[in-house]
Amino acid sequence: MVKNALAAVPIRVLIVEDNRDICGNIASYLEKPYSENHNYVLDFAYDGASAMHLALSNTYDVIVLDLMLPRMDGLSFCHTLREEADLETPVLMLTARDTLDDKLKGFAAGADDYLVKPFALQELHVRLQALHKRSHKKTEKVLTVADLTLNKSTLQVQRAGQHIDLTPAGIRLLQRLMEEAPCVVARDELETLLWADERPDGDALRSHLYKLRQAIDRPFARPLIHTVHRIGYRIAEDAP
Numbered sequence: 001m002v003k004n005a006l007a008a009v010p011i012r013v014l015i016v017e018d019n020r021d022i023c024g025n026i027a028s029y030l031e032k033p034y035s036e037n038h039n040y041v042l043d044f045a046y047d048g049a050s051a052m053h054l055a056l057s058n059t060y061d062v063i064v065l066d067l068m069l070p071r072m073d074g075l076s077f078c079h080t081l082r083e084e085a086d087l088e089t090p091v092l093m094l095t096a097r098d099t100l101d102d103k104l105k106g107f108a109a110g111a112d113d114y115l116v117k118p119f120a121l122q123e124l125h126v127r128l129q130a131l132h133k134r135s136h137k138k139t140e141k142v143l144t145v146a147d148l149t150l151n152k153s154t155l156q157v158q159r160a161g162q163h164i165d166l167t168p169a170g171i172r173l174l175q176r177l178m179e180e181a182p183c184v185v186a187r188d189e190l191e192t193l194l195w196a197d198e199r200p201d202g203d204a205l206r207s208h209l210y211k212l213r214q215a216i217d218r219p220f221a222r223p224l225i226h227t228v229h230r231i232g233y234r235i236a237e238d239a240p
């Protein structure tokens with residue numbers, strides 16, 4: 001009997017990596033005989049242009065994207081995927097660059113997660129599972145984190161059975177945080193969500209997050225909204 005409905009369906013992943021040895025290691029690890037935890041169908045591309053053709057021609061659950069690629073680098077690929085192709089396929093970016101600035105550029109281009117080389121294949125597997133789960137969560141009508149719920153149709157928010165009133169900006173921030181939970185959402189992504197390219201002066205985002213925390217966390221014993229210093233915010237039962 002299948003314990004998890006998502007586990008019964010293969011996760012289709014596009015691996016975009018020009019190092020064929022890395023591709024071989026990924027394939028050997030992920031393409032294990034079927035089990036509840038390893039059920040992948042993998043496609044490979046060794047340059048950005050070929051990867052874009054595959055991404056536009058097929059449907060993938062997750063794209064694993066190297067930053068340094070021939071013919072189209074990872075940032076350009078991700079930006080084109082989001083802004084021109086308007087595809088929301090989750091992107092896990094792989095790179096040897098591990099500075100904060102590099103990570104912020106990746107998130108700003110549209111990446112959903114970041115994995116620094118060299119990486120453990122088990123961690124890659126876990127992150128793929130998490131991204132797949134989160135992408136399905138975005139289609140759910142009611143989002144739930146701990147005792148907090150948000151009905152995306154009615155925009156009703158409740159925590160521990162108590163109704164919570166939020167501003168339209170608060171609703172948008174909360175929905176994005178809950179859709180991505182328990183992962184971090186970059187500040188830049190949240191600012192773009194609220195103001196697109198016309199961001200106000202000052203730290204208006206912090207003001208909106210303060211009001212959201214006052215409504216979601218202050219009346220309750222356990223905080224759910226957590227700040228990840230210099231990166232962004234996450235909503236989860238546990239602190240980062």
